[in-house]
Amino acid sequence: MESPAEPIVRIRNLTKSYRRGEQRVPVLTNISFDIAAGEFIALMGPSGSGKSTLLNLIAGIDKPDGGSLTVNGTDIATLSEAELADWRAANVGFIFQFYNLMPVLTAFENVELPLLLTSLARGERQARVDLALSMVGLADRTTHYPSELSGGQQQRVAIARAFITDPVILVADEPTGDLDRASANDILALLERLNAELGKTIIMVTHDPHAARSAHAIRHLEKGELDVAP
Amino acid sequence: MHFLKLILRNALRHRLRTGLTVLGLVVAILAFGLLRTVVDAWYSGAEGASAARLVTRNAISLVFPLPVSYRERIRRMEGVTAISYANWFGGVYVTPKNFFPQFAVDAKTYFDLYPEYVIPPAEMKAFVIDRKGCVIGRKLANTYGFKVGDALPLRGTIYPGTWNFTVRAIYDGAQASTDTSQLFFHWDYLNETMKKAGARKTDWVGVYVIEISDPDNAAQISTEVDAMFRNSLAETLTETEKAFQLGFVSMTEAIVVAIRIVSFLVIFIILAVMANTMAMTARERIAEYATLKALGFGPAFLAGLIYGESLAIALAGAVLGIALTFPVAHGFSKQVGTLFPVFGVSPETIWMQAAAAAAVGVAAAALPAFRAARVPIVEGLRSMG
Numbered sequence A: 001m002e003s004p005a006e007p008i009v010r011i012r013n014l015t016k017s018y019r020r021g022e023q024r025v026p027v028l029t030n031i032s033f034d035i036a037a038g039e040f041i042a043l044m045g046p047s048g049s050g051k052s053t054l055l056n057l058i059a060g061i062d063k064p065d066g067g068s069l070t071v072n073g074t075d076i077a078t079l080s081e082a083e084l085a086d087w088r089a090a091n092v093g094f095i096f097q098f099y100n101l102m103p104v105l106t107a108f109e110n111v112e113l114p115l116l117l118t119s120l121a122r123g124e125r126q127a128r129v130d131l132a133l134s135m136v137g138l139a140d141r142t143t144h145y146p147s148e149l150s151g152g153q154q155q156r157v158a159i160a161r162a163f164i165t166d167p168v169i170l171v172a173d174e175p176t177g178d179l180d181r182a183s184a185n186d187i188l189a190l191l192e193r194l195n196a197e198l199g200k201t202i203i204m205v206t207h208d209p210h211a212a213r214s215a216h217a218i219r220h221l222e223k224g225e226l227d228v229a230p
Numbered sequence B: 001m002h003f004l005k006l007i008l009r010n011a012l013r014h015r016l017r018t019g020l021t022v023l024g025l026v027v028a029i030l031a032f033g034l035l036r037t038v039v040d041a042w043y044s045g046a047e048g049a050s051a052a053r054l055v056t057r058n059a060i061s062l063v064f065p066l067p068v069s070y071r072e073r074i075r076r077m078e079g080v081t082a083i084s085y086a087n088w089f090g091g092v093y094v095t096p097k098n099f100f101p102q103f104a105v106d107a108k109t110y111f112d113l114y115p116e117y118v119i120p121p122a123e124m125k126a127f128v129i130d131r132k133g134c135v136i137g138r139k140l141a142n143t144y145g146f147k148v149g150d151a152l153p154l155r156g157t158i159y160p161g162t163w164n165f166t167v168r169a170i171y172d173g174a175q176a177s178t179d180t181s182q183l184f185f186h187w188d189y190l191n192e193t194m195k196k197a198g199a200r201k202t203d204w205v206g207v208y209v210i211e212i213s214d215p216d217n218a219a220q221i222s223t224e225v226d227a228m229f230r231n232s233l234a235e236t237l238t239e240t241e242k243a244f245q246l247g248f249v250s251m252t253e254a255i256v257v258a259i260r261i262v263s264f265l266v267i268f269i270i271l272a273v274m275a276n277t278m279a280m281t282a283r284e285r286i287a288e289y290a291t292l293k294a295l296g297f298g299p300a301f302l303a304g305l306i307y308g309e310s311l312a313i314a315l316a317g318a319v320l321g322i323a324l325t326f327p328v329a330h331g332f333s334k335q336v337g338t339l340f341p342v343f344g345v346s347p348e349t350i351w352m353q354a355a356a357a358a359a360v361g362v363a364a365a366a367l368p369a370f371r372a373a374r375v376p377i378v379e380g381l382r383s384m385g
């Protein structure tokens, strides 16, 4: 099933396996699907079904064994390490389960980090970071270090860091997995806003049905294979 | 800017760990500098030697003397401008621990050959006319608090009895490398006292010091002097003052080599400590490095962070260690008194300390930086779950 417009993510016959000792353990077997621009999709499935692996491949931090993987018109399976790094900086925003902020940097500095790889001047960076932090409701926490923030606040800093470069896709791996219900709802509402207001394409891995309800579409992974019906 | 901030804040993350590592570096750099300074001090006698002076001694051994009659024969030689002589006295001041060199010298000629011993003319005059007078160096005077006019008794070991000298002059060194820990007195007084005591070996000198007009002729004149006394009662061995001094050093060469080895071992040990610290640090941060990579930072950036942190720690250790070397060397020099006549931290030593610290910083970071740059992102991220 192809969307009428060119999909932002186009996956064909993707396979991935890991080596465990002598054996090769298949994780993804022959995955094919598309994600349209502006989608908010939840990837669900039992633990170990390959959700994170698939997300990592789409985000360009892991390499597939076979198949093709086109994101925003680039077949990223063919890129070198260095090319992939530049590609990620320009196209992907990352949101992790454990936030992955730099503990020695303030909220402001953490959000500014990806901009250091751009040619933006200091003043422009400052303006952008201030805007992003106020969008996630942390304008009054710019000089706080991650250890001085709650889990929900840290995740919001991480989300600001993810969209600060205006990436093509946002990938989130269990973004609410480490949060209480209330904080999780804040984060999900924030993601919905990013999707609705900024038109960001979001791919979110979760095993929480409640979280998945924020998405437009849900895809299930089972033993390395994608379900047929959504 | 951000890069430096990250490096410094990372370095200060585990204050105790970084503090202890810096402390270790300080001790190592300090020890390295001190040991090198000791080695330098060992060679300082040769360093201060003049190329225009030759030393003639008994060919068999330094402990055998030469007849005083050789003096006139050498003085008349072509290219020789002055000659004097000296005997090693080897006396003890109060206790053997108080070591300093003492020489019986020809009072009228000896100091003409050593312009680096700067003596006020009035004091020099007073010394020449007092048979039991002596000249001492500034460092020696300062160490024991001797002043002009003080009595200075020495207990003879080679020449028996107690010898009561009076300090008549104190000399300063013309250069920093000049040995000012020595004592000189009248050879005539020594010789006459020994004659009166009925000693067999009188009218003998330990070494002749020869001043030559052109240092380039040193080898030729040395050969000629030794040729002149071949097959005579006491054959001679003549060499430059520098070679003569180095001959002393070579007797203790093994110790010097040992000190050198230890100085490098110290650096090697701190390298192991530092490498361990950096490896531990980098391992703990592997998920952070993976995150930075995911965001698009390259391996060079990560390696830079690790090298930068390692070098920052090494720099702190080097600055403190080098700064401490001066007061500690000074204190050490005070403790050992006149054992090392010249004891100073040379610029070369400081450079070597800095180079050692830099080498430790770079080497300690090498493996962690290589690992961090290479670890696959997904593996690094998984390490935190």
Ligand SMILES: Nc1ncnc2c1ncn2[C@@H]1O[C@H](COP(=O)(O)OP(=O)(O)O)[C@@H](O)[C@H]1O
Residues within 6 Å of the ligand: A018, A019, A020, A027, A045, A046, A047, A048, A049, A050, A051, A052, A053, A054, B378, B379
């Ligand atoms: N780097 C790896 N090395 C070996 N096996 C791995 C690696 N990454 C994932 N796997 C395996 O692949 C399977 C899928 O993992 P993952 O994608 O993390 O699952 P999920 O996110 O759905 O829980 C699991 O069985 C896991 O053990």
Ligand SMILES: [Mg+2]
Residues within 6 Å of the ligand: A051, A052, A053, A173, A205
């Ligand atoms: Mg997972």
